[in-house]
Amino acid sequence: MIQKFDTIEKEALEALEKEQNNDIPQIYVGCATCGNATGAQSVVQTIKNKLKKEDFKAEIKEVGCIGMCFAEVLVDVIKPGQPRVSYHGVTPEIAEEIVESYVINDDHRPDLALGYFGEGGPEDVERIDAGDVFKNQQRVILKNCGVIDPENINEYIARGGYRGLAEALEMKQEDIIGVLKDSGLRGRGGAGFPAGRKWESCLKPQADQKYVICNADEGDPGAFMDRSVLEGDPHSVIEGMIIAGYTIGSSKGYFYVRAEYPLAIKRLRRAIAQAKEKNLLGENILGTGFNFELEIFQGAGAFVCGESTALVMSIEGNRGWPKPLPRPRTTEEGLWGKPTLLNNVKTFSVVPQILSKGAEWFRGIGTEGSPGTAVFALTGKINRSGLIEVPMGIELDKIIHEIGGGILDDRKFKAVQTGGPSGGCLPEDKLHLSVDFDTLLEAGSMMGSGGMVVIDETTCMVDVARYFLDFTFEESCGQCVPCRQGTQQMLEVLNDICEGRGREGDIEHLLELGDAIIKGSICGLGQTAPNPVLSTIQYFQDEYEAHIKDHTCPALVCKNLIVYHIDEEKCTACGRCRKACPVEAISGEKKVPHKIDQELCTKCGICFQECPERFSAVERLTGKENLAAAARGRLTDV
Amino acid sequence: MQEQTSKALSNFEGKPNEVIPMLQAVQDETGYLPEEAIRDIADLIGIPESKVYGTATFYSQFYFSPRGKHSIKVCLGTACHVRGGMQVMDALERELGIKAGETTADFKFNLERVNCVGSCALAPVVMVGDNVFGRLVPKQAKEVLEKSDPEV
């Protein structure tokens, strides 16, 4: 059987060699959703046209996301004998220049290059993998993302792919579970349940059919880790699922993918077909007699379907309502009442590597309680947004200030939000905390599936809490009272606070509601829904009080608590704000300082953005006195 | 309409786990879910029509009335929210004279909020069809509409 795989591997390598002509330049374009959204496809087209026009031979490859979203569109060029040079912010025009200067000629254009990977690069550009972005990262789950062509199975095999499967097929099922247990792998979906134990509890029950489901219903707003893995390295997930199928004795697997991920679905379809062609999937895999089929099920837009029992309900054609306790575990009675193993994309994706490199290797990364790496979508008010992978145990501070390059526009850091709508916000004095399942939970937040949003001083924490509550309110399934009515009640209270109708006792009211929702809700969505509110009250209670007592939004965000005002001294009557105002609330003529009619003003903020920074005449004021003065139409009196 | 529905449903066997794929297939074909199509699906599988409707209305992907020619999706994922996505939404609502979730009277545009289109680095982001408009400020709302439909 291993020999059979050796032949497949050999064939793949040979095919690659034939496909790839390493004597000519290789051009990689990041074509995941983020890249495409920024215009990667037109860059690819431009490069192709340019090469054709110049009659120059070079390989062009569409690869997945390397994680440097801040730098999209990314184009990498490897010339024979040269290191990989990376160009960022590439437009079709720049692409033409790169082809002209570097691909065809030898000017590597330090003005356009972001840097290079590996050794022996030009001195006038940075070595990226030794720089802040990558030196703190450790790529395990993302090792192939942005490096291989995800639509070519041979590239995956060439980097050790499917060897884990071949080795697993020679092992006893209990031994595979033993390796997983030894590795200490915890599920990457958010809760961090030990994977080995889950697999074991699915192996035990006798059943005529068992199922393997990959949970790719990534719904956290501000998270796209799973999508990137599916788009950049689909075979790793497929391989993990086949191993899971073999281990627990299942012949059927499902991908439950958000319908909003069309590219991931397309890449998965292609990868499944390729794996079948090579007898790595389908009937009699590698001649072992083991059969495994994979099917893609597209979600239809419901965050709660990330919860295992709701996901199963959804595949079965029902409303995605989680099953109330007490109920059998999904591993015992899941899809169609059969034992079902459900894991996150990243969990499946790392399994093949653990099997081929060993439990010890995996344990060597990260912390004792949380071995391995964590993948985060690092976004928000940060200089370098992107997809990162770090060893568990790294300090939050390192992620934000080194990998992320600090806060946008040199503003002041205020909080970091992890765990999405189930997580919480941590303030500056918690930045020394290490990133792992248990530490974050203790501090009032959680790992979650990997969203990490950085918040600066211009973000209102009450508004952030309201934002997440609005999300859970919309996504609550409606089955149980605490979540359905409780999230609505919390949202109403938060709306009141943000809009100047907060009452004394509201903070206690929120805390009490939070407690009842956590204790009373059926599923994880409800049980964690109050977290964003509770953690912001825990660390930023003063902001809540300012809103309630003084009608002050310290971050100048909450619309009803701020007024726009033009400082007469600073206004040069340039007229920009007046022309831009969509509701004609600004009056004034040449040389006469402008004025905002507070009754007409809708607080859209356009005048504030329009006023040139050198004047900064449009200001935002908050607090009871200013609001009252504005209401009287006599703001200048204050 | 009946023809489109039949075409969309022709490849299914009528198993209960096909409810959502069937709804998706019909919507792909007709743009929304007409009542008759829901009834057809219920009959094909042999389950109550109220149940199919209950399932369909649970998921935000499904629509029950005809939609605009261009679908404007305003991303309000966390990154877009903290970078002013809501102000962009306000501006689009003002320009179009409709609220999020509604369709313009001429069926040219419908406006909706979505959670994370995965272009967080470009926040705040608006998607019209397959086009992504990134790093927007409210005053660009009009420009987004003009670029999306030449007749605006």
Next chain:
Amino acid sequence: MYKVTINGLDVEVEQGATVFEAAEKAGIYIPTLCYHPDLPTFGGCRVCMVEADGKIVTACRAPVTDGMVVKTDTEEVRKVRLTNVELILASHHKDCQSCSRNNTCKLQEVSAFVGINQDRMRQIRRSVEPVKPDDSNPFFHRDFTRCILCGICIRTCQEINGVAAIDFAFRGFHTKVSVLGDKPLKDSQCESCGECLVRCPTGALYLAEPAVAEREVESVCTYCGVGCGIKLGVRGDRVIKVEGNRDNQVNRGDLCVKGRFGFGFINHPDRLTKPLIKKDGIFVKTSWDEALDFIVDKMSDIKARHGADSLGGISSARCTNEENYLFQKLFRAMGTNNVDHCARL
């Protein structure tokens, strides 16, 4: 048998019994809104929460284990229940007096039990969107502002009636009980049996003509041979409503649309209360004795002149089995097998 201790009281219950059933056996009240003994459990209202072996669980669903220790009145339990009921009230119609279920409402009962207090309610944001009731059905209407989404009507329609005309639709706070297309009830597959109305714990489903009876009279439905037990609600000399008799072994309280709502004929002015005989081309009221004599005379006459087989009888589906049996006996005794039944035609 499992031994369970509830609030210090020992009770023995069958294996598989729920905490709620055990408490019931021990005579301990546990508030519930979505539980109904006729139906499978739902577990959505979260009002029946109790502490079982140190964990907070829903009593209606949690099965007992041997030696389980249950506490129904800890501070935590009281708090969770109270908040849940407060949250339901936050979006519930405020005016109890105008509600048909005033005084018989489950939500009132539970509210009183958990102890709703005005000071706490003042902190709660109330949001009851005015929605026009669905009055399309001639027999009963739906008021969504009084609906607590317990799903009892839905389970009733699915499990008792088997029609499944209604189901939950939409999501989260926007969830509502709906027919296909969120249309009025009359435009749906609803058969108007009213079983949902009977089980609705609040006034969300109410009679089109709400009526409280002065007295109840047990009877048997006259519509068909099943002979469902009914209770006639009477005011003065009028029958103002019909309810199924849960103690009746035939129907255990269930009724169909005719039996429950088709009682208008009882007090109808057109109803025949005396037999009529046509005299000189006009129907004239007469006594039963005269009418029966008349029938006997006529039938004997026909039999004598044309033979027994010139007679025939068609019985009614509104008769009981016993009456139908006697009817066919009567005709056979008269010498003919010509007997049939409307249900067969």
